[in-house]
Amino acid sequence: MDRADGRMDLTMKVEGMTCGGCAAAVTKAIRRLDPEAEVSVDLERGQVAVVTGAQALDIAQALGRAGYDAEAMTG
Ligand SMILES: [Cu+2]
Numbered sequence: 001m002d003r004a005d006g007r008m009d010l011t012m013k014v015e016g017m018t019c020g021g022c023a024a025a026v027t028k029a030i031r032r033l034d035p036e037a038e039v040s041v042d043l044e045r046g047q048v049a050v051v052t053g054a055q056a057l058d059i060a061q062a063l064g065r066a067g068y069d070a071e072a073m074t075g
Pocket of ligand 1: 017018019020021022023
């Protein structure tokens, strides 16, 4: 979804997050791409909501490098 500020609301499906340490690692990996990204991790659902100007594919690749299989969800 496009926002007025040009950033996107993304929801990523992320495999392998089990604890707060994972949430922190995922957040850090995303912020390395976009320091201003708003990141909220839902461990139970295995989902991460991101408001960012970065591309979903780049985020998925960064999370993959951090050890978490990730893909953008639609809808
Ligand atoms: Cu963990």
